[in-house]
Amino acid sequence: MQSIMIVLFGILGMLFGWFVYSKFIATKIFKMDDDFVTPAHELNDGVDYVPTNKVVLWGHHFTSVAGAAPIVGPAIAVYWGWVPAVLWVVIGTIFFAGVHDMGALWASARHKGKSMGALSESVIGKRTRSLFMIVVFLVLLMVNAVFGVVIANSFVANPNAVFPAWAAIVVALVIGQLLKRKVPLVPLCLVGVVILYATIYAGSGMPIALPSELFGLTDKASWILILFVYAAVASLLPVWMLLQPRDFINGMQLLVGLVLLYGAVFVVMPDITAPAFNTQTAIDTPSIIPLLFVTIACGAVSGFHGIVSSGTSSKQLNKETDGRFVGYLGAVGEGSLALITLVAVSGVMLAVSPEEWHEIYSHLGAGSVGAFIQGGSNLISTGWGLPAEIASTLLAVMVVLFAGTTMDSGVRLQRYIIQEWGDIYKLPILKNGIIATFVAVGCCLLLAFGAGGASGSGGMIIWPLFGSTNQVLASLTLLVISVYLIKLGRPAKFTLLPMIFVILMAFFAGLIKLGEYYEKGNWLLVGLDIIVLVVSVLVMLEAWSVVSKLKNTPQSAPDSKESSI
Template identity: 40%
Template sequence: MNSLLLMVITFLGYIVAYQFYGKFIGHKIFQLTNKNKMPAHEFEDGVDFVPTKKHIVLGHHFTTIAGTGPIVGPAIGIIWGWGPALLWIFFGSIFMGAVHDFSALIISARNQGRTLGDLTGNLISPSTKYAFQFIIQFLLWIVLAIFAMIMGILFVKYPQSVFPVWMEIPIAMWLGYEIKKGKSDTLYSIIAVVLMYVTIFLGLYIPISLPGSANAQIITWAVILFGYVFIASTLPVQTLLQPRDYINSHELLIAMGLLVLGVVFAHPQMTAPVVNEAAKAAGTDIPNLMPILFITIACGAISGFHSLAASGTTVKQVDKEKDTLAIGYGGMILEGVLATIVLIAIGGGLGMGLASKDGTLLTGSAAYASHYASWAGAAGLGAKLEAVIVGAANLMTSIGIPKDLGMSIMAVFVVSFAGTTLDSATRIQRFSFQEIMKKKDGKVMKPFDNRFISTGIVVILAAILTFLQPGGKGALILWPMFGALNQLLAALALLIATVYLSSKGKNILVTFIPMVFMLIMTIWAMFINLNKFIGMKNGLLITLSVIIMLLTAWLLIGAFMALAKNLKNREVVIEEEE
């Protein structure tokens, strides 16, 4: 199939979905109104709670939820063929992911900006709050540890990205300072993005590598990153977080625009197979399509981390309630667009030219077959990103951008987004940790009410996990649990949304149906993983998997009891009205 036709059809589908389904959920189900006071105004403190313009918050939210997820996920998922991957990305983002993200954002906005983990105590029962918060803390612990390692690996693999990524910090702080003074955010953000792309160009000529072996460099970068993230996540959001994410969102739009133009001018055929039968039938060598595809491609379709971002940092910056539709639902649709472009870059762009290990230039289906010859062949962060970066750079050459510069643009784009996720995840975990430490009067017990102390605890624990293994790869100990755990969180977030809607007497099907689907896929995947861990005789992963399953069962029982109670109360009200 022609990649241009595929892109046009999916993009039109996303627009129609937002205009009809998104607005139906926002206006008919949740009944958005600007009469409700937002937490950003109610608790404005100049640090975390800061009312902000819609497009700036959208930029922050989008760069936070995107990270490397919608890039790496499709790069792995296409091993089953671009057809199953695209269908999951398209329909998943519209009917599941966008609903999930928006629901988490608006429910938190109507409850003082509290995270979904904290709200569980009110919507279900006080005891289930701690079960949900444990799952959240465990997930974020892995995220912080793994992303520090990922960024270290990317800096080593793409030394040309080091200079522009670190130069983005002073550029962002300058932008934040100018906007705070009342200067035009549009004009100054354009200047900031231009400066950012100048640094990308300069990075080609001043690649930065640290001394020592690759493992030693990764460890050094991880130490630097943990120090950076402690400072960045404790600064007021308008000082660094907002302006940097605003720059990243513009950087993303430019990168996406370049890739779209590349598809328009090159319009390569999708040389990857629609369905890769060999991958589906490979048995133990390659995981089966069901349910692993729905765990592998997360951020491009639905991801539990998004609910933490929505009810963590994003909600504390929303100015008006009606802004939540564009930020929550629209932000996820944009991520679906990004994942679709990534899929096309691999499925079509990779076929424009890929150098094999012996230096032979492979084109067409041979390029895909070489890279995805086996599950092991596509394993590892480098291999996953290589398919995207090479395919994207190939598309950019069709509009006159040299391949080296195109690869540098994509490398900086990927690393910048990983940095945003690292920063935001640290801040979110601090919020969640402080909520756990709340006393009965609602105040956080001392000294954990101090953001520097709470952030320090979060960062130190992540650093300990990272350095448990050589090369900063300690998080890989728990990484086999991450995919299923992340999607479990998405299912549980939809469960909370369903309970919330039932308590308000609203139609619950918009969240109930995707919740059931995600629960089935996730629990199925968790049992597959548990069986694998038993075969490996890995006592740690077996124990943690069983604990997560028991906590999930506890949450499900409590949630369905609350749901049944809400539905029964609704029937009583209807009978009394009659």
Template identity: 40%
Template structure:
């Protein structure tokens, strides 16, 4: 199938479904109203609770939920064929992921910006709070450690990206000062900041920074330490100092990256390059891969539906949305934008990579040979470097067809991936601090009310996980097999809470979240059970124990949710914030 046609059909579908299904859910199901109070105004503190224009908070929310998730998942799952991957991205994002993100955002906004753990305790019962926290904490811990490693790997593979990624931090802080302290126009100055950042990208091409071995510590280990220190500092600063301005820059960077890839698709299609999808349509049994069902729905999380998104919705975004009606654009719209990115990832790894790939031994592969170099087996496809490289090289090939030098295109895409991963990393650290504070809020232990202490604990635990296997910082990879299931069961649990909430509002509105909750819950529990057997065969006590813990916790919360669901009717008060 022609890659351009697939892209255009998908893009058109996202726009239509946002206007039809998204607006229907916002108006008819959740009854959005600009007159409703919002936490950012009622609890404004200038640090975490800050009323923000929807364009800026959209930038923060999208760059936080995206990271490398919508890139890595599709880049792996295409091994089962581009057709099932695209169907899941398209249907999943519209009917499940966007409902999940938007629902979590609204419930949090109507409950003082509280986390999904607190919300679940309220709408189901207080017993679920600790169990839900276990899933949330594991999810955030792995994300913080893994995304630090992702950036370290990108820095190691694409040294031209190092300088612009780090220089984006001071550029963003200057932007924040101009906007919030000097009253500068946000759009004008953010575009100027974006131009400055791209100037650093060009400089980075000519001044790449390659981290050397320091003693016995590999480059990835050193970068991971520096990134964890950065995460601590960034996640304790007021959101207007770094988080918002940097994410506004990144939202523009997203537009540029998407535009370059789209233009590249058209350029490659109408040039002699002939951009065609070379990946198989369906490949049910790739060498060494787990079964497509249920693992397709676990491998592609971000881009279709991801539990982490609910943590962003209820962690930072709900504290910054200034008008309830903006929640549809921010929550539902961001998810469909992420699906747009994942669609382009499919084009890059299923078609773009076929335009040319240089191997380590100097050979240049094209067509199916280039694709097979990354997807000859499950082992080849799932390596972290392979995932990132498949997308970066595929996208760079398409951008090169538009006339941009290949070296610059590689740097642009490397910076794009690393910048988004950095946003996700420090947002996850900030949310983990919120979660720790909330968990101990009703106990005699008050030390976690101090943001520096709570953040230090979160960063320290992530560092322990990252370096549990040695100085390379790759220790979190030991828990990476658990992440997909933890992430998706979290999404199913949040959808369960949204379903109980909607049941209390009367009618059959609960079906919009109830059906996705059942589907995703069944698929994820199925995958957890398969994984348990694999971990037993490998003799991994750690993975067996944590996997079993997630299974027990999930069944417990779902069971409590079902009991509450059948006891709830339209006469049950939802006790939203007035």
């Protein structure tokens, strides 16, 4: 089968999602209102709460939620076969991720930009808030600690990506200053993208590497420290100075990358060599159900998106109706990246025969990012005539920049959570932005070096929990949105049905993983997994109690436009 059929199926499905389904949800269910005063205007402080052009905000949201996950997940999950992976990405984007991201953005904006954890208190109750925040903090801790390792590994493996990755920060700082001075967005965007790609071209012939050992640390560990110092500083800067322009430029860079990849598919029309359903899996391969639905999270639906939607994006929303463009279209962009990743790791550009493909994908977890870079660079090189080294550097930089923007936003979000704790538990010291940032980064470094030793890879120890924990968080976010809709007297089935599916898959995946951790004697993961499973059950019971009470209580103002309930 030619890969162009997969691409056409995905594009048509996502076009339906954007033009039909998202419009229905935004206007008929969420009832987004241009006259509603968003937190960006009501609480404008010039640092975190800043009214932002919807295209710029889309760039921030898109690149923050994307990271490396919509590449890593699909590039691993294709092991079970490309058909189930493609179906989950396309259906998940349309009916799960888009509604989840847009809904979290809308609900947070209606509650003064509160995070989903803090918002759960207003919608469900105090006990739910405490339980919710445990899961949120765990997810952010995993993401920040692991993405530091991912970027460090990429810098060590691809030294050509170092110069363009850091140059992008300088470009973003300059663009942020110019935008503040009302320089038109379009020419800035064009110039910024041209400069970024010029640095990629320069970086392909200018590798930069740290000493293999520096002050007793390996080059990878040194990069992890440098990255967290940078993330700490970046998280304290006003969003207009670095976060917005960097994410926007990275978003434009990804669009160019997607055009190159999708365009190459239409030029080359490569065949698929991966099996539609893999019947030659290794003996110890876990069942596709439920593991597929937690392996591909970003690109189908992801709890981390709810943290971003309700953490940074909702505080920058200029008009409530912009939430559809930012939230749903951000999910479509990520789904598009996941889809082209599946094409890159399934076709002849990675392996010219089914036998060679099975050699690369000898077990679950093989291939991954390396397969995407290899298959994608071969596709771009063949389709557009670019030198293979430049194409490879381009995709490596894409992975690094995405992981970097997610790490930037992740540390800022962790700071928000800690500041909310200070407010909730009456601890003024935690409400201080600098102290909250030090606590956030300190927790990440403690995990990285405390659990991982001098290598700084401690985050990888608890990373196996990310898939199920992240999807539990997605289901909890959908649950909060659903209860809020019920309180407003509106239909909740469009969020409740996805929530039920996701929580079932995540819960059973957590149980399967719990058995694996127990057999291996990994008591840390056993304990954390039990905590996540118990928390998810308790939140569900609490929500059921609230919904049951609501059904027996007449709603006096079912379509009220109050900012909070």
